Amino acid sequence: MNISPEKPLGNPMIVGVMGGADVDPTVLKNAHELGMRIAREGWVLLNGGRNAGVMNASAQGAREAGGIVVGILPDNHCRQMSPYVTIPIVTGMGSARNAVNALSSHVVVACPGGPGTISEIALALKAGRCVILLDFELRGIFERAEQEGRLRQAKTPRAVIEIIRSEVS
Amino acid sequence: MNISPEKPLGNPMIVGVMGGADVDPTVLKNAHELGMRIAREGWVLLNGGRNAGVMNASAQGAREAGGIVVGILPDNHCRQMSPYVTIPIVTGMGSARNAVNALSSHVVVACPGGPGTISEIALALKAGRCVILLDFELRGIFERAEQEGRLRQAKTPRAVIEIIRSEVS
Amino acid sequence: MNISPEKPLGNPMIVGVMGGADVDPTVLKNAHELGMRIAREGWVLLNGGRNAGVMNASAQGAREAGGIVVGILPDNHCRQMSPYVTIPIVTGMGSARNAVNALSSHVVVACPGGPGTISEIALALKAGRCVILLDFELRGIFERAEQEGRLRQAKTPRAVIEIIRSEVS
Amino acid sequence: MNISPEKPLGNPMIVGVMGGADVDPTVLKNAHELGMRIAREGWVLLNGGRNAGVMNASAQGAREAGGIVVGILPDNHCRQMSPYVTIPIVTGMGSARNAVNALSSHVVVACPGGPGTISEIALALKAGRCVILLDFELRGIFERAEQEGRLRQAKTPRAVIEIIRSEVS
Numbered sequence: 234m235n236i237s238p239e240k241p242l243g244n245p246m247i248v249g250v251m252g253g254a255d256v257d258p259t260v261l262k263n264a265h266e267l268g269m270r271i272a273r274e275g276w277v278l279l280n281g282g283r284n285a286g287v288m289n290a291s292a293q294g295a296r297e298a299g300g301i302v303v304g305i306l307p308d309n310h311c312r313q314m315s316p317y318v319t320i321p322i323v324t325g326m327g328s329a330r331n332a333v334n335a336l337s338s339h340v341v342v343a344c345p346g347g348p349g350t351i352s353e354i355a356l357a358l359k360a361g362r363c364v365i366l367l368d369f370e371l372r373g374i375f376e377r378a379e380q381e382g383r384l385r386q387a388k389t390p391r392a393v394i395e396i397i398r399s400e401v402s
Numbered sequence: 403m404n405i406s407p408e409k410p411l412g413n414p415m416i417v418g419v420m421g422g423a424d425v426d427p428t429v430l431k432n433a434h435e436l437g438m439r440i441a442r443e444g445w446v447l448l449n450g451g452r453n454a455g456v457m458n459a460s461a462q463g464a465r466e467a468g469g470i471v472v473g474i475l476p477d478n479h480c481r482q483m484s485p486y487v488t489i490p491i492v493t494g495m496g497s498a499r500n501a502v503n504a505l506s507s508h509v510v511v512a513c514p515g516g517p518g519t520i521s522e523i524a525l526a527l528k529a530g531r532c533v534i535l536l537d538f539e540l541r542g543i544f545e546r547a548e549q550e551g552r553l554r555q556a557k558t559p560r561a562v563i564e565i566i567r568s569e570v571s
Numbered sequence: 572m573n574i575s576p577e578k579p580l581g582n583p584m585i586v587g588v589m590g591g592a593d594v595d596p597t598v599l600k601n602a603h604e605l606g607m608r609i610a611r612e613g614w615v616l617l618n619g620g621r622n623a624g625v626m627n628a629s630a631q632g633a634r635e636a637g638g639i640v641v642g643i644l645p646d647n648h649c650r651q652m653s654p655y656v657t658i659p660i661v662t663g664m665g666s667a668r669n670a671v672n673a674l675s676s677h678v679v680v681a682c683p684g685g686p687g688t689i690s691e692i693a694l695a696l697k698a699g700r701c702v703i704l705l706d707f708e709l710r711g712i713f714e715r716a717e718q719e720g721r722l723r724q725a726k727t728p729r730a731v732i733e734i735i736r737s738e739v740s
Numbered sequence: 741m742n743i744s745p746e747k748p749l750g751n752p753m754i755v756g757v758m759g760g761a762d763v764d765p766t767v768l769k770n771a772h773e774l775g776m777r778i779a780r781e782g783w784v785l786l787n788g789g790r791n792a793g794v795m796n797a798s799a800q801g802a803r804e805a806g807g808i809v810v811g812i813l814p815d816n817h818c819r820q821m822s823p824y825v826t827i828p829i830v831t832g833m834g835s836a837r838n839a840v841n842a843l844s845s846h847v848v849v850a851c852p853g854g855p856g857t858i859s860e861i862a863l864a865l866k867a868g869r870c871v872i873l874l875d876f877e878l879r880g881i882f883e884r885a886e887q888e889g890r891l892r893q894a895k896t897p898r899a900v901i902e903i904i905r906s907e908v909s
Contacts, residue, residue: 244828277827303827309665309843309867320784320810321751322829323843325867327505327647327663328525332498333840336816336830348527348544355521356497360816360832372541375517413659446658472658478674478698478834489615489641490582491660492674494698496816496832502671505647505661529647529663666863667839674834686865686882693859694835710879713855 246276246401247303249338249362251353252287252369253346260345263367264290267342267390272300274394279338281330282306282322284315287344292317305334328352335360340400342393345369358383363400365393415445415570416472418507418531420522421456421538422515429514432536433459436511436559441469443563448507450499451475451491453484456513461486474503497521504529509569511562514538527552532569534562584614584739585641587676587700589691590625590707591684598683601705602628605680605728610638612732617676619668620644620660622653625682630655643672666690673698678738680731683707696721701738703731753783753908754810756845756869758860759794759876760853767852770874771797774849774897779807781901786845788837789813789829791822794851799824812841835859842867847907849900852876865890870907872900 248271252264268291271278278295280288282304292302296317304318309325324330328349335341335357341364343354354371357364358378365385378384387393417440421433437460440447447464450457451473461471465486473487478494493499497518504510504526510533512523523540526533527547534554547553556562586609590602606629609616616633618626620642630640634655642656647663662668666687673679673695679702681692692709695702696716703723716722725731755778759771775798778785785802787795789811799809803824811825816832831837835856842848842864848871850861861878864871865885872892885891894900 243823244826247827301827303829305829316750319751320754320808320827321844322810322812322840324667324840325665325843326498326667326840327501328528329495329498329501329662329664329667331501331521331525332496333829333831333833335497336832337828347546348524351543352500352521352524352528355517355524356500358517359497359521371543374520374541374543377516412654413657416658470658472660474660485581488582489585489639489658490675491641491643491671493671493836494674494834495671495836498831498833498836502660502662502664505663506659664836665839666842666866667833667836669839669859669863670834670836685884686862689881690838690859690862690866693855693862694838696855697835697859710881712858712878712881715854 246274247279247337247339248276248397249279249334249341249353249357250287250291250344251280251334251341251346251350252291252344253350254283254286254288256286256345260287260368261290263390264344265294267291267344267367267393268294268300269298270390270394271295272298274398277301277303279303279305279334281334282315282318283313285313287346289315289317303337305330305337332356332360335362338362340365340397342367343369365396367393415443416448416506416508417445417566418503418510418526419447419449419456419460419513420503420510420515420519421460421513422519423452423454423457425455425514429456429537430459432559433513434463436460436513436536436562437463437469438467439559439563440464441467443567446470446472448472448474448503450503451484451487452482454482456515458484458486472506474499474506501525501529504531507531509534509566511536512538534565536562584612585617585675585677586614586735587672587679587691587695588616588618588625588629588682589672589679589684589688590629590682591688592621592623592626594624594683598625598706599628601728602682603632605629605682605705605731606632606638607636608728608732609633610636612736615639615641617641617643617672619672620653620656621651625684627653627655641675643668643675670694670698673700676700678703678735680705681707703734705731752808753781753904754786754844754846755783755904756841756848756860756864757785757787757794757798757851758841758848758853758857759798759851760857761790761793761795763793763852767794767875768797770897771851772801774798774851774874774900775801775807776805777897777901778802779805781905784808784810786810786812786841788841789822789825790820792820794853796822796824810844812837812844839863839867842869845869847872847904849874850876872903874900
C-alpha cells in the first residue's frame with residue numbers, strides 16, 4: 234500500500250469514508266470518531282454527503298474537530314445533504330457518483346454497509362486506491378487486493394489513522 | 403424476483419452480462435454460450451463493450467446467434483471495442499459507466515470477475531435489479547438480496563435462461 | 572467534415588438527433604421526417620429518449636420507417652420514455668448524459684431547442700463530432716467549427732441526409 | 741436572478757468560473773482578478789481544475805488571496821491539474837463533468853471560451869443556475885434566460901462581484 238503517488242504535493246490528504254445509510258449505533262460511533270481523527274490530522278474528509286448513517290456521522294465528527302468535509306451528492310439538489318458538509322459537490326448522477334468518490338479519495342475507509350458501500354470499495358480497488366475496512370468483514374472476496382496489501386483491516390478508528398500515517402510517511 | 407416492472411411493454415428484454423476481462427477458459431466458454439442463449443430468446447445483450455474476457459465472449463456468442471449487442475464503453479473512443487458489439491454507447495466516463503450498465507439492464511447475469519464485476523453486481527442490487535450469478539461465488543456478502551430472492555445462483559447458462567424465463571412470464 | 576474515422580467498420584452509422592422538448596409544430600414535423608429518412612438509410616437514430624418534443628417526434632419517424640431508436644435517458648427509470656424508443660439506455664445522470672449523446676453519435680443533427688440542445692451541440696463539437704443544424708440559427712457563436720467545416724447548416728431533413736451521405740462515402 | 745434558494749445556510753457560497761483553456765492575455769488577467777475578488781469575499785471558487793487558461797488563472801488569483809479552489813477534473817488523475825487547486829474532485833468522466841460544475845455552483849461566471857465553455861453555460865442555465873458573462877458575447881442565443889434575468893453581462897471582475905452581492909443579500 235502506498236498512498237503518496239496519487240496525491241499532489243502541497244494539497245491536503247483526502248480520506249474517503251464510505252458506509253451504510255442505515256447502520257447500527259456502534260458503526261455510527263466509529264464513523265463519528267473516525268471523522269474527528271481525520272480532521273485532527275489536518276486531512277479532508279470526503280463522503281457521499283447525505284444526511285444519513287455513516288455519511289452524516291463521519292461528517293459531524295470531522296466538523297466538530299474543525300475539519301473540512303467534501304460531500305459528493307448523488308442528487309441534483311442539496312435537500313438531503315448532511316448539515317455537516319462544508320463543500321457539497323452536486324453531481325445529479327445517482328450511484329454513478331460512487332466512482333467519483335473512489336477516484337477523488339487518496340485512500341478509502343469503509344465502514345459496514347450494503348451494496349452501495351461494497352460498490353464503492355470495489356470501484357476504489359479497481360481505480361488502484363487502497364481501502365481500509367473498519368470493522369467490516371468481506372469474507373475474502375477481494376482476495377488479490379488483500380494479497381497485494383491494498384485491502385487492509387482495522388478494528389478501531391485509531392488503527393485506521395495509524396495505517397494511513399504509516400503508508401504516507 | 404420480478405423483472406417485469408422495469409421493462410416497458412413492447413421493448414425487447416435487455417439482459418446485462420458482466421464478468422472479468424481476464425478470466426479462465428471455462429468462464430469464457432460459459433459467457434459465449436450465455437450470449438448465444440440470450441440471443442436465441444430474442445433478448446438484447448448489454449455489456450461493457452470491450453474486446454476482452456467475458457465482454458467479448460458473450461458478445462461473440464450473441465452475434466453468432468443473430469442477436470443485438472449493446473456495449474457501454476468506458477472509453478471516449480471505440481478503439482478497444484469488441485468487434486461483436488452492434489451498438490456502442492461511448493460514455494467516456496470510465497467505471498462510472500458501471501452504474502449505467504446496471505440501470506440499463508432489466509436483469510443482470512454476473513460471471514466470475516474482479517472488483518469491476520463486483521461493483522456492477524453491487525450497483526445493480528442497489529438499483530433494485532435482480533442479479534443471477536453464473537458459477538460465481540460471493541460468500542454471502544449480499545445476504546439481504548439473497549434473502550429477498552433478488553440474488554440467485556446458476557450453474558449453467560441454460561439454468562440462467564430458465565430463471566429469467568420463469569420470472570418474466 | 573469527415574465522419575468515418577469514429578465509426579468501426581461493420582457497425583451501423585449512429586446519427587444523434589438533438590432538439591428541444593417544447594418546440595413549434597414545424598420543428599416537430601421536421602424531426603419526424605428526419606427520423607424517417609435516417610431509418611430508411613439503415614442508420615440507427617440516437618436521441619435523449621424522452622416522451623417530448625424533438626426526441627419523441629424523431630423516434631416516431633424512425634420507428635414508423637422500421638428503424639432502431641436508441642434513447643439515452645437522463646432519468647433512472649423509463650417512466651417518461653418515448654414509446655418509440657427501441658433500446659433505452661438508462662443513465663440516471665441527468666444532463667451529464669448529454670456528453671454521452673455526443674460521444675455515442677457519429678454525427679449529430681440539431682433541431683431548434685434551448686440550453687439543453689445547445690449544450691449537446693457544444694459537447695459534440697468539443698468531442699470532435701460534426702454537427703448539422705436543421706433550420707436552427709446559432710448566430711456564429713461556434714465560429715471556429717464553422718470555419719473547419721464541422722458545423723454545417725441544412726434547411727430540410729433531405730438536405731441533412733445528403734450532407735451525411737456525402738461525407739461518409 | 742436569485743441565488744439563495746440553492747445554497748444551504750451556513751455553507752460558503754460556491755462561485756463557478758468557466759472559460760477557455762486557450763485564451764487571450766486580457767481574458768487571463770480578468771480571470772486572475774476575478775479569482776482574487778471571489779476569495780476576498782470569502783467565497784469558494786469552483787472550476788474545471790486543469791492547468792490551463794481561465795481555469796489556472798482564476799485558481800491562481802483565488803489562492804493568492806487566501807481562498808479555497810475546488811477543481812472538478814475531467815481526467816481520472818491529477819497530472820494536468822492546476823497547482824492552485826486546493827481540493828481536486830477527480831471525476832474521470834471527461835466533459836460529462838461539465839454538468840457537475842454547473843450543478844455544484846450557486847452561480848456561474850463565464851469568461852470567453854469555446855464549445856466547452858458554452859456547454860457549461862448551457863448546462864448551468866438548464867439546471868436553473870444564474871450565469872454572469874464576463875466580457876463574453878453570446879449574441880442572444882440564450883434569449884429566454886436573458887429575459888428572465890438569469891443571464892447577465894458584466895464588463896469587469898468588480899462588476900461580477902457586485903451583481904452576485906446584490907442578488908445574495
